[in-house]
Amino acid sequence: MIEVPDIDRSSTTERVAGALREMLFAGGVAPGDPLREISLAESFGVARSTVREALQVLAAEGLVTRYPNRGVVVTELTARDIAEIFEARLVLETAGVRAGAAGRDLSAATVALSAYAAAAKADDPVEQTEAHLEFHTSLVALLGNSRLVAQADSLNQDLRLALASVQRARRNARAQVADHRRLLSLMRAGDEAAVTAELDRHLRGAAVSVTERLLAP
Amino acid sequence: MIEVPDIDRSSTTERVAGALREMLFAGGVAPGDPLREISLAESFGVARSTVREALQVLAAEGLVTRYPNRGVVVTELTARDIAEIFEARLVLETAGVRAGAAGRDLSAATVALSAYAAAAKADDPVEQTEAHLEFHTSLVALLGNSRLVAQADSLNQDLRLALASVQRARRNARAQVADHRRLLSLMRAGDEAAVTAELDRHLRGAAVSVTERLLAP
DNA sequence: GGACAATTATTGTCGGACAATCTGAGTGTC
């Protein structure tokens, strides 16, 4: 097999969607901001129909919201939305750590945790958030169910969007990493009750923290 | 306030997507069948771009699959997909019935069960499947989390698509309804362990049955 | 100040065009 560099085989629509996604996660546009088809088409140098398709992709992911005949705006999350997201994550991730405690292969989760620990040392909040959520997704991945992973991913994307507007490195990154390390070792020990309790505690704390940061003036 | 009939305020795209959805659920097109943009546009009497948008909506829902530069085909589910769907449903619905056993308001689920019982008497398999899945969704709805309900809905849609190709009334509709009634009464009794066990049993049995029906020649 | 009409901005839908890509048939080579 010959080594070939990865040719970019993505469509224009995908690239536009990707660029918009980056803008959203980097906080380039704030929740509630309108995304005008014409102006985006001019900025990217593509046709309006292409932008429309890209926006529809993002709308399906929940990152933007379409109001009929009025256009697309960056999705705004309420405190209730945040609560729902964390509750849903708790449901999915609890199922994941149960499987983990029951003896699934934890190597992928271990790798994800290392990546998170590394990102925590560097001071890039976007990168850190991504690695953090990546680890949580890896917990769901313990179930080996692609649909559940996709659902977890979707929840995490919504969260990333919300966090973009208050992006700053968590001060206690080290404590955070320790929290996650504990989850892993409890799974290794096979202590299902303890790991689910710890996950519950962890996510509840995070939900409170995120909500506070979002609603703080 | 004057009573006005519900004006159809949906866009052309939505109507086309809806029509396609019906075709899929009614088995008008089989999994693997291609959906050509031009021919659909002519059939519906709309522009190709409108069909494209509708297809993208369905693709986001997972009902159809887009192969770049080769078009869109009705999604084909493998035995593994079926297993994943049922496992994912088990995760979501277990969380639901736990909440139910913990004392949530069960009236919505009760209503859904009545509707299912009624549909089971009539002999419309499409209607019956819909009511059945509706009941299961109502279990997830016990959590009061719209995101989890949406995820459950999405799983059920995929299942409906798969079932469309082998659509016929379950012979033992009465036994099915009894199964579900049991779930409800166990929740009413607040017996969490029993209701989760029963749900597990019920879904595993359904998974086997569906898989057999799909793979049978 | 509020009801109402006129203006404007934007989306929703259409039709046509063309390049890029995939498919399959045919052709030639070994």
Place this chain on the structure above:
DNA sequence: GACACTCAGATTGTCCGACAATAATTGTCC
């Protein structure tokens, strides 16, 4: 006969321009 190659046809991906439909805004009148 198996294989590589070329080529034509079909289909998608993307662009452009147009215009109706709808919503937001402004302006006008009482």
